[in-house]
Amino acid sequence: DPRRLAAALVVACERAGVELRRDRADRLLVEHDRAVGAVLADGRGVRAAWTVLAGGSRSGLLGGLPADVLPPVRPVKGQVLRLAVPPLYAPFLSRTVRAVVRGSQVYLVPRADGELVVGATSEELGFDTTVTAGGVYELLRDAHELVPGITELPLTETRAGLRPGSPDNAPLLGPSALPGLLLATGHYRNGVLLTPVTGDAIASALATGVLPEEIRPFTPDRFLPAAPVSQEQLV
Numbered sequence: 375d376p377r378r379l380a381a382a383l384v385v386a387c388e389r390a391g392v393e394l395r396r397d398r399a400d401r402l403l404v405e406h407d408r409a410v411g412a413v414l415a416d417g418r419g420v421r422a423a424w425t426v427l428a429g430g431s432r433s434g435l436l437g438g439l440p441a442d443v444l445p446p447v448r449p450v451k452g453q454v455l456r457l458a459v460p461p462l463y464a465p466f467l468s469r470t471v472r473a474v475v476r477g478s479q480v481y482l483v484p485r486a487d488g489e490l491v492v493g494a495t496s497e498e499l500g501f502d503t504t505v506t507a508g509g510v511y512e513l514l515r516d517a518h519e520l521v522p523g524i525t526e527l528p529l530t531e532t533r534a535g536l537r538p539g540s541p542d543n544a545p546l547l548g549p550s551a552l553p554g555l556l557l558a559t560g561h562y563r564n565g566v567l568l569t570p571v572t573g574d575a576i577a578s579a580l581a582t583g584v585l586p587e588e589i590r591p592f593t594p595d596r597f598l599p600a601a602p603v604s605q606e607q608l609v
């Protein structure tokens with residue numbers, strides 16, 4: 375449950391002594407070709423030996439990022455519905471149901487508190503987060519095909535979020551081309567699932583200066599333009 379996970383992580387950070395500044399980062403602070411922190415929307419600077427850019431689908435929008443450091447991340451819209459399971463219908467589903475209906479992936483996730491989540495559309499529409507009649511219709515239509523009883527349940531929430539997609543839809547983890555700046559973004563459809571491994575790997579890289587083996591295939595340099603091949607190399 376991403377909402378409970380995020381809330382629990384904030385509490386865990388506070389208990390561990392992490393200082394949280396809830397503000398928008400306006401731009402990256404760069405001095406002598408090294409990232410040294412960020413300037414917040416209110417103009418205050420936060421200086422740091424290392425900066426981790428983890429802005430989800432907005433990671434490429436941070437001001438002050440040199441062109442060769444801009445993460446190639448795009449927003450992929452996903453609409454999702456929440457239904458309530460009244461006591462009369464409980465227990466409704468005992469496990470997650472996943473399927474491909476008419477070529478679209480649909481899943482129904484029962485939560486411990488009785489909520490049923492139906493997701494998700496996948497739309498390449500930039501930063502649009504409008505919930506549309508068509509999106510809700512398609513989700514209900516496809517979910518109904520799998521579990522007809524859902525149309526009896528109260529519809530409690532409709533929402534659209536943005537997944538951070540990368541060119542190969544795998545995450546961007548590790549050092550950028552700018553010294554002092556690490557990336558932890560581009561998790562696309564799996565950012566909740568990949569929270570622990572991302573957190574552990576980035577924390578380990580920051581603490582030891584060594585990139586853990588398991589994230590080496592995901593370093594951002596895989597998207598750097600290949601150096602031109604010379605005539606000698608071709609021969």
Ligand SMILES: Cc1cc2nc3c(=O)[nH]c(=O)nc-3n(C[C@H](O)[C@H](O)[C@H](O)COP(=O)(O)OP(=O)(O)OC[C@H]3O[C@@H](n4cnc5c(N)ncnc54)[C@H](O)[C@@H]3O)c2cc1C
Pocket residue numbers: 397398399400428429430431432433436451452453454493494495534535536537538558559560561562563564565566567568
């Ligand atoms: C409908 C839907 C269903 C999904 N289902 C699943 C699933 O079943 N399993 C799964 O593993 N993943 C799922 N995902 C994907 C998952 O939500 C993402 O991969 C994950 O949220 C990415 O985490 P993140 O922390 O990198 O980015 P985000 O969750 O987008 O968080 C980035 C944060 O950075 C903040 N930020 C951005 N720019 C700035 C700035 N300049 N200053 C300050 N803060 C800033 C944003 O406000 C945001 O809080 C789903 C996504 C959607 C939309």
